[in-house]
Each structure stands twice: as structure tokens, then as C-alpha cells.
Amino acid sequence: MAVEPENQQTNIKSGVVRLKFSQVDPYPNHPFRLYSGERLDDMVASISNYGILTPMITRIKDNGRYEMLAGHNRMNAGTLAGLDEGDFIIKENLSDEEAWMYVIETNVMQRSFADMLPSEKAAVLALRHSKMFSQGKRNDIIAELRMLENPQYIKEKSTSPLIGEKLHSDVQLGIEYGLSKNSVSRLLRIDKLTQALKGRVDASQIGIYPAVALSYLAEAEQQDIEKVLSENEFKVDMKKAEMLRSYSESSKLNEKTAYQILSGEVNKKPKSTTPSPVKIKHKVYSKYFPADTKASEIERIVDEALEWYFSSKVKEGTPK
Template sequence: MPDRPAPKRIKSMDELLMAVEPGSQATNIKGGVVHLKFSQVDPYPKHPFRLYSGERLDDMVASISNYGILTPMIARTKDNGRYEMLAGHNRMNAGRLAGLDEGDFVIKENLSDEEAWMYVIETNVMQRSFADMLSSEKAAVLALRHSKMFSQGKRNDIIAELKMLENPQYIKENGTSALIGQKLTSREKVADEYGLSKNTVARLLRVDKLTAPLKKRVDSEEFGIYPAVALSYIAEAEQQDIEKVLSKNEFKVDMKKAEMLRSYSESSKLNEKTAYQILSGEVNKKPKSTTPPPVKIKHKVYSKYFPADTKASEIERIVDEALEWYFSSKVKEETA
């Protein structure tokens, strides 16, 4: 395994911010923070939040150009000797745009995937307004809060750590304070925390079940939350088939199509071919009839040839004979 900096085991936030490990192999350790090349740090896989763009990104680049990256980023160690970003994707992106190729990191070791995920989520919740998040981003936040592995105690500790990194004067508030909040044990409490209805929370939790490409389509409003909920009950492999069809065509996904896709999935009939037939509308098209449409002959037409007292059956017989003669004569002309 490649050599990497060995940061000091941190026992408290005071040590994190103040301690220096004598003789450490890490480069430029200051206050428990390790200096790393950006090339050593990989982005968090399936990071659910979009990077800053536009004016917000421009402001961050300008600030970093003038003052550097003021708040250390957070990464965890990987088995291959590299690091995985937990908090700081936007800082690293803006730093690169500002001409930097390295920065300060707090390194986390022996984190579970669940704990790493909490760092990713909580950092972005602190930095962004929940109301301004995209649907898939809100879904990721709510899914964490609602998951069985969610720990309010761990969340409180992570929030406190993140706040102390931003502001060393921050004093951890009491666990019952409004900032930290009470333990969330139900969908109702999650809804209350974010000012949402229980039904909205339920729908957003379903959006989190979509594949990443379909989430992007929800975020860009190619289709709404209700069709998204229907699609979320479809298996991942089948969602990938749906995405293949959508990526090759400009089909719209409405509620009727989404429910039909789900129905086909439940009956094990959904694949790329049937997804195409549903999304194109081909399934609902009536087959062309091989029977000619009924024809009603107007009175002014047949009255020229038949007396008024002629029975309908007699008219039909004569018309049939006349048509038979007409078409047989036509065939003879074409073959002559």
C-alpha cells in the first residue's frame, strides 16, 4: 500500500484544532490538519449534490484567489492509499479554478459508510437552503433522516465538528436546543423539521429510489414528482432500460405512461422494447382495421337508378353485381 500521511488520532475538538504531532510524516500539519494534493483526493461516489455554478461559484473562486481556502476540507482514507472527499467538493473545485492544486484536509479513519454519508449530507445541509435544493437533493437529505441507520447523536457530533471547523469560537449547544433538534423517529417529525407535508416527504423518499439519470430528469422537470414516484417502484435494471429509451428519443413521461411502465414491471413484462412501446405511445394505438368502413349511399345517388318502390334487398343485390362486374372488368384491363 502506498505511503500516506498519518494524522494524529483526535480525541476532542480542542485537539483537532490545536494539536500538532511531532515528527509526523504528513506534509505541513498545522492544528491537526493535513496538507494534500487535490490529485490525491477522489470525489465521493454518487455525490447527490450539484456543484456550485454561476455567481455563487464565481464568488467562491474570487474569495479563494484572495484569501485561499479558509475552512479545511474533510476526507477519509481509502484502502488503496488515496483519499475520498466527504466535505469540500465545491471548495476543491473552486480552488482548482483559482489555480490551486492542494489544500488543507481533516482526515477521517475507520469511518463506516453510514458515517461518511452523514458527513456528505450534513455539510451540504449547512451550506445550502433546503428550499433551494433540487428534488433529488431534498430526497437524499430526507432519506438519511428517515433511514434506520440514522443516529441523531452522531448527527449532533458531526454538525458540531463542522461548525467548529468554520468557526473555532463555536460552542456546542445543548442537545435539546433548536439548532440540534430532538431525535427524529417518524416521518411526521421529519416533515415538521423541513416544513413539508407528510405526503410530500413520502413522495421525496420515493424519488431517492430512482437511478441517478432519472433523478436528473426529475430535477430538470422533464417529468413531475408523481410520475417519478410511480417509476421509483420499478427495479433498477428496468429503470436503466427506461433511461436508454429516453436518452435516444424525445418521449414525454406522463402519469399514464409511468403507471403503465410500473404495471408492466410488476407483471415481469418490462424491458427496453416494451418500454419503447409504452413511452412512444405505440401500446395505446388502435390497430388498423382490415375491414372497410361502413358506407351509406345518399338517396340522391341511388334514386337516379332505382324506382321509389324498389326494395332495399333488391338495391343491395344489384349494387353487389355491379361492383363485381366493375372490379372484374378492371382486372381484365390491367392484365390485357
């Protein structure tokens, strides 16, 4: 059981309860990777010494279990430190949109945007760009998260740039996050990919530009592409991505055509049934024809000679 310093404030007005980690499920399709390496090691060491100081935030699910909103890394590090329970604030009557804000804003406060993976940046920008974005609600959530981390936090500080005026357009988002308008647009498209394809973008297996093209495909089509990629070692370049999108727009994209495109089979030229052109060198035909022999005469004689040659072979029983 975690032991916290005596001066740690845990009696938040929303109420703090003790829950077993086994009662709490991760947020479905959580868009942020868990800490690893030195950052995880430092968190495990801190929790081993002091416990989990900041309560985690969860909401109750229809099946009676709990869904993590803020604290995936704390629970993971706590588990590695040997804990099996921790302090949680249980949020009630949250809409799915509000729950999503807790997930996103917690990670924005704890991570550098520049260090995020493409899919993580995409998730942040998609929230800021969406119609469900409520500046007033976001301000309240950020103020609550800051208060949990620092009980001396003064809510009046909520006029900081992080909370600032409502931003929606690609240009305004780019200014806030140090990105060009086009970069914002591309990341917003990345957010339309399935989780599996986002993972390939994050692992640099699919480039940003091909990923944007794939983002226009239906979810079922993206799943077909992932299935083909998972079973083969195909690469997705821009040409293939654009062809996949073209087939999708003409309702011709399925697992079979996806395989043909990704394998390069679509672009392979059929083998010719006729022999390649052959040029007879001068030193060869000059042994048999005078210098003034016309080309048409040479072609006639060569044709007759070949006909005689192959007919002779057939008579001898030799395959052509």
C-alpha cells in the first residue's frame, strides 16, 4: 500500500477513493504510448519511495468496472513498483467528449508536444479542431488537473497561453503548436487512420504523405490493407498509396486488389508472347551475301532458310 508524505493533500472536493488496479481498465484505444526507458525508471523509483502522490482520474463503466482517464503511466509504474491499488477520483455524469478531454489534456500537460509521435500529435490537434471542443469546459478540466498536481495552483492563472482563446483553424493551431498550416492539415488526416495504421506511421513504416492518402479510405478498407501488410513485407510508398485511394474511389478496393497493389503485381507488364527483335550483325550476313544485295532480298532468303531449318528439325523428331 502506498505511503504518502503527511503534507500531501488528497481530500479533493470531488472525493478520493481507494481502488484496486485490477478494477480499472485502460481507456480504449488510448492514443498515447506509456512511458519507457529513463522516464519510466524515474517514475518507478519515485513511487517506490513516496507512493503515487497525485490521484488518478477514472469514471465508472456500465459493467461496474472503471475506465482510466488520467493516470495510465502512474498505474503502470505503480504496478512495476509493487503496488496493487491507488487513490482515484471518480468522475460522474461525464459525456464521452468530456472524458476524451481528460485523456488528451492530461497528456498535453505532461508531455512536450514536439516529442510526441505523429499519431499523438494528431489526437491533440483533432480535439482542438473538433466541433465538440468547448473552451469553457477545457479550462475547467485543465484547472482541475493543475490543482491536483499543485494544490496551491490559483485558478485565475487560467488566462495562460495553454488555455487562452478558442482556436479552431489550421492556421491558428499551427501558430500555437509551431506547425505550418499544411502540417496541421496532414496530422488531422493521420487521426482518421485505424489504430494499426497509426502504429505503422509512428514506427516510420509508412510515411506521412502516403498515410494522408490512406486516411481517405474507409475503415474496412484500411483493415484490409493492414491485414495484407501484417502477412507480408510490403512497403507503402506514395505511388501505391495513391493507387489504393484511386481504387477506393472507384469501389474496386478489397483485400485482393490491396494485395495486388502493395505487392506491385498491378504494375507488372504481362510477358510478351513474341520474341524480342533481333539484329543480324554485318559480319554474319556479309559472309553469305554480296555487298550490293538489297535488304528485302536478304530478308526473303533468311526467311526461307529458317523455314527449311525448322521443317528439317521436325522431320528429324527434334523439338523446336
